[in-house]
Amino acid sequence: MTDLTARLRSTLPAAVVPPTFPTPEIGYAVHDTSVGRLLLARRGDDGPVIASLYLHEAATGQGAADGHDTEETALTRIARTTGPRILRRAAAFDKVRRELDSYLAGARHDFTVPLELSLATAYQRVVLQTLGRRVPYGARASYGELAAWTDRPKAARAVGTALGANPLCILLPCHRVVGASGALTGYAGGLAAKQALLALESRAS
Amino acid sequence: MTLPPFQLLVDAHWHDVARLAAALAPPGEAQDVSQQAWTQAYAAYPRLRGADNLRSWLLTITHRAAMDAHRARARRPDPVTELPEPALAPATSAAADVSASAESDPALWAAVAALPVRQREAVALRYVCDLDHATVAAVLTTTPGATRRLVSDGLATLRRALAPTSTDLAPSTAHSPAHSPDSPADSPADSPAEDRS
Numbered sequence: 444m445t446d447l448t449a450r451l452r453s454t455l456p457a458a459v460v461p462p463t464f465p466t467p468e469i470g471y472a473v474h475d476t477s478v479g480r481l482l483l484a485r486r487g488d489d490g491p492v493i494a495s496l497y498l499h500e501a502a503t504g505q506g507a508a509d510g511h512d513t514e515e516t517a518l519t520r521i522a523r524t525t526g527p528r529i530l531r532r533a534a535a536f537d538k539v540r541r542e543l544d545s546y547l548a549g550a551r552h553d554f555t556v557p558l559e560l561s562l563a564t565a566y567q568r569v570v571l572q573t574l575g576r577r578v579p580y581g582a583r584a585s586y587g588e589l590a591a592w593t594d595r596p597k598a599a600r601a602v603g604t605a606l607g608a609n610p611l612c613i614l615l616p617c618h619r620v621v622g623a624s625g626a627l628t629g630y631a632g633g634l635a636a637k638q639a640l641l642a643l644e645s646r647a648s
Numbered sequence: 649m650t651l652p653p654f655q656l657l658v659d660a661h662w663h664d665v666a667r668l669a670a671a672l673a674p675p676g677e678a679q680d681v682s683q684q685a686w687t688q689a690y691a692a693y694p695r696l697r698g699a700d701n702l703r704s705w706l707l708t709i710t711h712r713a714a715m716d717a718h719r720a721r722a723r724r725p726d727p728v729t730e731l732p733e734p735a736l737a738p739a740t741s742a743a744a745d746v747s748a749s750a751e752s753d754p755a756l757w758a759a760v761a762a763l764p765v766r767q768r769e770a771v772a773l774r775y776v777c778d779l780d781h782a783t784v785a786a787v788l789t790t791t792p793g794a795t796r797r798l799v800s801d802g803l804a805t806l807r808r809a810l811a812p813t814s815t816d817l818a819p820s821t822a823h824s825p826a827h828s829p830d831s832p833a834d835s836p837a838d839s840p841a842e843d844r845s
Binding site: 448450451454456457461462463467515518519521522523526527528529531 | 650658670671679757807
């Protein structure tokens with residue numbers, strides 16, 4: 444009976460099941476798309492979406508993945524703003540997933556899910572809201588143009604930083620902002636993803 | 649100091665919470681107890697100061713939920729409590745248990761369920777949850793010395809219960825007052841009543 448303590452450590456008294464929870468403060472889901480893996484987060488089960496962040500995809504190693512969040516780092520970042528009551532909630536994202544998939548298939552040009560920029564700073568909010576208003580599907584803008592629209596014409600670099608911190612990737616189309624020369628510069632999802640999104644939007648017309 | 653997202657706690661510890669609940673809860677209530685523990689943990693979580701030992705925090709809540717369940721059961725006269733435990737199969741039926749994986753050990757857990765409550769708490773916290781004696785003592789609000797004794801008595805009881813032929817163990821009852829607080833930790837002869845012929 445020398446293995447008694449080992450048996451206590453390793454065996455199960457009964458079938459065990461994971462706990463369930465009522466609607467959490469923040470629910471999230473991971474969604475794999477044609478341009479990368481996204482972590483989606485929203486308030487409650489049907490409140491506004493507060494995050495759509497590219498995650499590192501260990502499986503594919505696509506793009507410049509080094510700067511990408513993991514599920515854990517992304518959630519930790521969200522928790523700093525929202526508090527720690529964050530739970531996985533796959534079923535709460537069916538509609539968001541459908542809209543994203545439909546957009547990525549070229550069948551939809553905008554999103555109906557409510558968005559909230561609580562993870563952005565005040566300046567990032569101004570830039571991202573201006574982006575949403577002024578740069579429609581299929582269009583492109585330069586960082587300088589966006590800076591001018593936000594009444595800070597010399598702030599192209601700050602605009603770039605604000606867009607780089609976009610907490611609502613794809614849903615707020617920071618991929619439509621390119622260098623003054625038209626060159627694709629950085630993108631949270633990697634340049635290949637930015638290229639794919641711009642190509643997708645230019646196909647439809 | 650920021651608390652980690654709650655889902656990370658669930659992913660890391662739900663298995664341990666379920667195991668402790670199954671070891672400590674009244675028969676058939678393990679799932680309710682672990683669910684209750686998680687509900688309480690979720691409610692209290694944002695007010696928690698310090699993320700140093702979230703695992704023992706969760707296990708303490710689970711222990712308390714299990715003891716609450718025992719108290720609630722004792723308060724209500726319930727004919728169901730008279731029935732044999734349905735959740736724990738008898739020793740010989742492991743092969744017949746459809747849910748039995750390599751990890752199931754019904755004989756062991758039936759014996760754990762039959763331990764006196766303090767021994768069961770101590771053994772479960774020490775080995776099912778792998779807490780050290782100081783932490784077990786904190787959860788049980790007693791001293792590490794006392795938990796060592798409870799653990800050692802509990803293991804001795806389990807060894808006897810799981811011995812292949814219990815008749816071999818029959819009774820030198822002469823040394824039996826092992827439950828007095830002064831008894832040596834590894835007293836060989838605290839035979840439970842059912843082992844006596």
